[in-house]
Amino acid sequence: MLSEFDLIKQYFKRPRPGRAALGIGDDCALLAPSPGMQMAISSDMLVEDRHFFAGADARMLGHKCLAVNLSDLAAMGARPVAFTLALALPAANRDWLAGFAAGLFALADQHGCELIGGDTTKGPLNICITIFGELAPGHALRRDAAIAGDDLWISGTLGDARLALAGYRKEYPLDAAALLAAGARMHTPSPRVALGMALADARLAHAAIDISDGLVGDLGHILAASKVGATLDVDALPAGPVLAAQPQALRRSFCAAGGDDYELCFTAPRSRRDAIVAAAHASGTAVTRVGTIDAAPGLRLVDGAGHALDLQLAAFDHFASA
Amino acid sequence: MLSEFDLIKQYFKRPRPGRAALGIGDDCALLAPSPGMQMAISSDMLVEDRHFFAGADARMLGHKCLAVNLSDLAAMGARPVAFTLALALPAANRDWLAGFAAGLFALADQHGCELIGGDTTKGPLNICITIFGELAPGHALRRDAAIAGDDLWISGTLGDARLALAGYRKEYPLDAAALLAAGARMHTPSPRVALGMALADARLAHAAIDISDGLVGDLGHILAASKVGATLDVDALPAGPVLAAQPQALRRSFCAAGGDDYELCFTAPRSRRDAIVAAAHASGTAVTRVGTIDAAPGLRLVDGAGHALDLQLAAFDHFASA
Numbered sequence: 001m002l003s004e005f006d007l008i009k010q011y012f013k014r015p016r017p018g019r020a021a022l023g024i025g026d027d028c029a030l031l032a033p034s035p036g037m038q039m040a041i042s043s044d045m046l047v048e049d050r051h052f053f054a055g056a057d058a059r060m061l062g063h064k065c066l067a068v069n070l071s072d073l074a075a076m077g078a079r080p081v082a083f084t085l086a087l088a089l090p091a092a093n094r095d096w097l098a099g100f101a102a103g104l105f106a107l108a109d110q111h112g113c114e115l116i117g118g119d120t121t122k123g124p125l126n127i128c129i130t131i132f133g134e135l136a137p138g139h140a141l142r143r144d145a146a147i148a149g150d151d152l153w154i155s156g157t158l159g160d161a162r163l164a165l166a167g168y169r170k171e172y173p174l175d176a177a178a179l180l181a182a183g184a185r186m187h188t189p190s191p192r193v194a195l196g197m198a199l200a201d202a203r204l205a206h207a208a209i210d211i212s213d214g215l216v217g218d219l220g221h222i223l224a225a226s227k228v229g230a231t232l233d234v235d236a237l238p239a240g241p242v243l244a245a246q247p248q249a250l251r252r253s254f255c256a257a258g259g260d261d262y263e264l265c266f267t268a269p270r271s272r273r274d275a276i277v278a279a280a281h282a283s284g285t286a287v288t289r290v291g292t293i294d295a296a297p298g299l300r301l302v303d304g305a306g307h308a309l310d311l312q313l314a315a316f317d318h319f320a321s322a
Numbered sequence: 323m324l325s326e327f328d329l330i331k332q333y334f335k336r337p338r339p340g341r342a343a344l345g346i347g348d349d350c351a352l353l354a355p356s357p358g359m360q361m362a363i364s365s366d367m368l369v370e371d372r373h374f375f376a377g378a379d380a381r382m383l384g385h386k387c388l389a390v391n392l393s394d395l396a397a398m399g400a401r402p403v404a405f406t407l408a409l410a411l412p413a414a415n416r417d418w419l420a421g422f423a424a425g426l427f428a429l430a431d432q433h434g435c436e437l438i439g440g441d442t443t444k445g446p447l448n449i450c451i452t453i454f455g456e457l458a459p460g461h462a463l464r465r466d467a468a469i470a471g472d473d474l475w476i477s478g479t480l481g482d483a484r485l486a487l488a489g490y491r492k493e494y495p496l497d498a499a500a501l502l503a504a505g506a507r508m509h510t511p512s513p514r515v516a517l518g519m520a521l522a523d524a525r526l527a528h529a530a531i532d533i534s535d536g537l538v539g540d541l542g543h544i545l546a547a548s549k550v551g552a553t554l555d556v557d558a559l560p561a562g563p564v565l566a567a568q569p570q571a572l573r574r575s576f577c578a579a580g581g582d583d584y585e586l587c588f589t590a591p592r593s594r595r596d597a598i599v600a601a602a603h604a605s606g607t608a609v610t611r612v613g614t615i616d617a618a619p620g621l622r623l624v625d626g627a628g629h630a631l632d633l634q635l636a637a638f639d640h641f642a643s644a
Contacts, residue, residue, distance in 0.1 A: 021360055025547070026465050027397035027532060028362035030457065032355060038343060039361070040350035041438065043452060045408035047445030075349035086367035086450045116363065119450075123369030126445065128408045130365060130452035135352070143348050210349060225347070 002092040004120055011101040012085070018114030019081055029116035031082055033134045040078035040133040040140065044068050048125040053168070058096045060187040061127065062103025068212065069131035070111055070191035071262040075210035077141045077200020078133030080113035080193060086130075088123030111193055139200045141208035141266065146226035148295035150206055150267035153276065155192045155285050158215060159251065160185035160240025162258030172250070174242075182242040189262035194283035196264060204276050208266035214257035216299065219265055223299060226267075232256070232291040234311065235304035256301065256311060267293050324414040326442055333423045334407070340436030341403055351438035353404055355456045362400035362455040362462065366390050370447040375490070380418045382509040383449065384425025390534065391453035392433055392513035393584040397532035399463045399522020400455025402435040402515060408452075410445030433515055461522045463530035463588065468548035470617035472528055472589035475598065477514045477607050480537060481573065482507035482562025484580030494572070496564075504564040511584035516605035518586060526598050530588035536579035538621065541587055545621060548589075554578070554613040556633065557626035578623065578633060589615050 002010075013024045022030040033039050046065050048054050066083065073080050085104070089096075108115065113131070164182035167174035174182065192210075199205040207226055211218045215237070223230055237255035244251065268276055273289075280287040294300075301309040324332075335346045344352040355361050368387045370376050388405065395402050407426070411418075430437065435453070486504035489496035496504065514532075521527040529548055531540045537559070545552055559577035566573065590598055595611075602609040616622075623631040 021459070022462065022464065027394040028364040028400060028455070030360045030362055030462055032360045032459075038352045038354045040352055041406060042350040043406040043408045043440045043450070045410055045441045045443055045448070045450060047410050047443055050443055050445050072349040078350060084363060084365040084452055086365045088367055088369050088448060118365045119367045121367055121369055121372055123372050123448065124446040126367070126410060126448045128365070128367060128450035130406055133350070137343070137354075140344065140352055142344065
């Protein structure tokens with residue numbers, strides 16, 4: 001019989017000391033940002049059948065639930081420091097816990113991000129992480145900082161996670177190899193932490209957001225917060241390797257409004273183009289210019305020739321979609 | 323149709339600016355502790371049918387889910403600053419949201435604690451709050467700081483929440499008035515934030531914990547972390563007003579191992595007795611001395627005459643109990 005306290009001790013408490021003045025095992029953890037720094041804080045809750053399939057691989061889940069939180073830090077340009085984990089589990093299954101902890105800590109260790117506390121309870125599977133990063137005041141990549149004339153950039157590639165979902169749902173035929181390759185993108189996203197930090201540290205970008213609900217919807221948050229518009233060249237969007245081999249209509253749709261990409265969408269002055277390419281290279285992340293920020297409100301989708309495109313797209317909304 | 327973004331805007335985003343440099347609406351919130359201070363951080367997850375009954379009053383739930391987190395700050399002696407809220411909801415029901423937000427913000431405002439971000443999603447009802455307080459370094463009331471010879475203290479009263487649960491479950495007959503009075507203690511606990519801060523600020527106490535899973539179990543965490551034992555006078559435990567009118571066996575059991583009390587259990591040197599009573603008075607919270615910390619390991623339960631008591635008690639464990 002695995003008790004709540006044994007569960008935490010065996011799977012989540014690690015011997016090695018980290019940045020926190022006090023970690024797992026008291027009523028609160030104690031943590032201070034480096035002198036003069038702000039903390040960037042984000043919470044994400046992942047629910048079975050909503051954010052992942054029932055029976056999803058535990059190791060993958062451990063990776064993904066931390067990855068989506070690291071992606072929020074990346075979108076602000078913050079350095080990861082620590083996180084809390086609250087976990088509702090139908091049962092305390094040792095194999096599941098070992099796999100989940102392995103996936104979680106493998107990614108946490110890559111980013112020097114320490115588990116400092118949390119909660120465990122019995123209940124329908126639900127994983128809630130709150131993550132803490134740090135940032136110099138004034139350096140955050142905020143949604144409200146885009147300026148007309150800025151270039152619009154995308155990190156990495158888009159659409160393979162959405163393509164995998166279409167394959168799993170049998171909405172679109174994918175052979176086993178394609179589904180495996182696209183599925184890896186859906187299950188184990190790579191948060192663009194190094195790129196975000198480089199953009200913020202050197203003040204290369206104005207605004208940024210991470211693409212979780214689909215580019216068009218997420219870019220819309222930057223436009224609304226910054227009170228600007230944009231022209232987006234849909235054919236310039238960098239499709240993931242599996243999606244790149246599919247028909248144009250699918251490429252356009254899944255790049256522009258796929259979701260689960262965890263790439264960065266950011267805006268930056270034209271004068272920073274070379275510095276951005278250099279920073280992207282140094283952080284091992286591709287970047288692509290895909291449009292411009294305009295003074296006129298609204299998002300204009302255009303094709304490679306600059307002609308208006310009328311795509312029927314919708315951002316993902318947890319309460320609108322069934 | 324209430325979208326995810328409308329839901330946040332209508333029910334959770336508030337016009338008045340708080341301590342955070344950036345609140346709800348970006349990838350992360352930005353928050354810095356006051357210069358020189360540490361952040362105390364705690365997460366609690368509340369699940370339907372586990373921590374509260376299905377169909378529980380939304381306003382009460384809004385209060386309780388924040389109260390249990392404030393209680394963790396109180397147990398460290400930290401000043402509440404801010405919190406994030408992650409919410410999985412079966413549906414976006416306006417009445418439920420309005421009630422929940424009212425209960426949540428009424429308590430948050432009492433403690434100057436600002437909602438700075440979070441997440442909402444569709445799913446089985448699950449409420450996860452991560453709370454942030456601040457503390458001067460070295461002032462935290464830690465579980466590992468009890469010293470042999472310390473007095474053992476309890477704030478407020480114990481057992482009425484457990485008595486209400488027994489009443490709701492028909493394990494024990496309670497008339498409607500008694501159930502209503504005891505139920506209030508279960509549904510709307512009062513976190514002992516002012517007392518915890520007073521104890522930490524003036525360094526009056528050594529160790530502290532909040533009583534959520536039952537005194538004997540929670541005190542056990544102090545004893546284990548501090549490598550000490552204790553003698554607990556079960557008949558000195560301050561029973562809640564409804565429990566106080568019940569038979570002795572029930573009083574002893576529910577005071578010693580009730581759960582859901584959200585009182586503080588703390589240890590302090592004998593030399594601080596007068597200062598503690600004065601601090602308790604100033605913070606509007608009763609305190610009672612109920613035993614002593616011993617060098618010999620183990621917890622010894624005694625009656626009012628000092629004779630050993632053999633109570634069959636078990637702390638609440640989320641995975642041990644069905």
